[in-house]
Amino acid sequence: MLDLISTFNxxxxxxxxxxxxxxxxxxxxxxxIESSIAQNIRIHVTSNTETEIQxxxxxxxxxxxxxxxxxxxxxxxxxxxxxDLILQGQAGGQWVNIKQRISFSQAEEAGHKLKRxxxxxxxxxxxxxxxxxxDPFFLAEAERILSPHSIAPATR
Numbered sequence: 751m752l753d754l755i756s757t758f759n760x761x762x763x764x765x766x767x768x769x770x771x772x773x774x775x776x777x778x779x780x781x782x783i784e785s786s787i788a789q790n791i792r793i794h795v796t797s798n799t800e801t802e803i804q805x806x807x808x809x810x811x812x813x814x815x816x817x818x819x820x821x822x823x824x825x826x827x828x829x830x831x832x833x834d835l836i837l838q839g840q841a842g843g844q845w846v847n848i849k850q851r852i853s854f855s856q857a858e859e860a861g862h863k864l865k866r867x868x869x870x871x872x873x874x875x876x877x878x879x880x881x882x883x884x885d886p887f888f889l890a891e892a893e894r895i896l897s898p899h900s901i902a903p904a905t906r
Contacts, residue, residue: 754904785817788839788846797833806871824871830854866899
């Protein structure tokens with residue numbers, strides 16, 4: 751549940767298995783926060799075709815961009831066609847634009863860990879729809895998405 755709340759607030763969840771490990775984890779987190787490049791991330795796509803692309807969890811929940819971490823996006827595309835991805839974010843009072851060509855020429859089948867993480871992102875979208883529309887269907891859908899991966903839903 752804490753991971754879900756932090757995701758909806760463009761944050762991330764930090765866990766320390768022992769009290770002794772906590773000071774080191776906190777020091778790493780502070781150093782990480784100092785390497786911020788941009789916040790309020792927005793994603794735009796340009797393509798030569800009308801390819802449908804959807805990113806998860808949603809436009810309001812993309813995490814901030816940091817220099818010391820890879821920026822991972824999850825999404826779906828209806829046809830494997832190359833496209834240009836444009837990340838925009840605020841750095842102080844200025845906008846930062848990063849353009850990257852996405853190519854599927856050497857795409858590989860997703861492994862278990864990637865499929866599990868993608869299921870979590872899809873479930874986050876279901877929770878978001880539930881909070882916005884108050885429809886229990888979305889809770890059931892999140893549970894359906896998570897159950898094959900042995901992930902407990904956020905609500906029971």
